[in-house]
Amino acid sequence: MPAHIENDSVQAEYKDGILTLTLPKVTKARNKVVKINLAQVAGTTANPTLEQANQ
Numbered sequence: 001m002p003a004h005i006e007n008d009s010v011q012a013e014y015k016d017g018i019l020t021l022t023l024p025k026v027t028k029a030r031n032k033v034v035k036i037n038l039a040q041v042a043g044t045t046a047n048p049t050l051e052q053a054n055q
Contacts, residue, residue: 011022
């Protein structure tokens with residue numbers, strides 16, 4: 001599988017000749033923080049930073 005799944009939450013159901021598998025994806029436990037130095041990107045001498053939390 002291309003995505004990580006929660007092994008404890010896998011479910012299978014067989015009804016009317018149809019097999020339905022439920023494979024829930026793993027949710028990230030921590031938020032990822034990205035710091036960007038805007039002064040370096042813009043080529044200025046000021047030193048502001050931007051923090052962005054991906055949820």
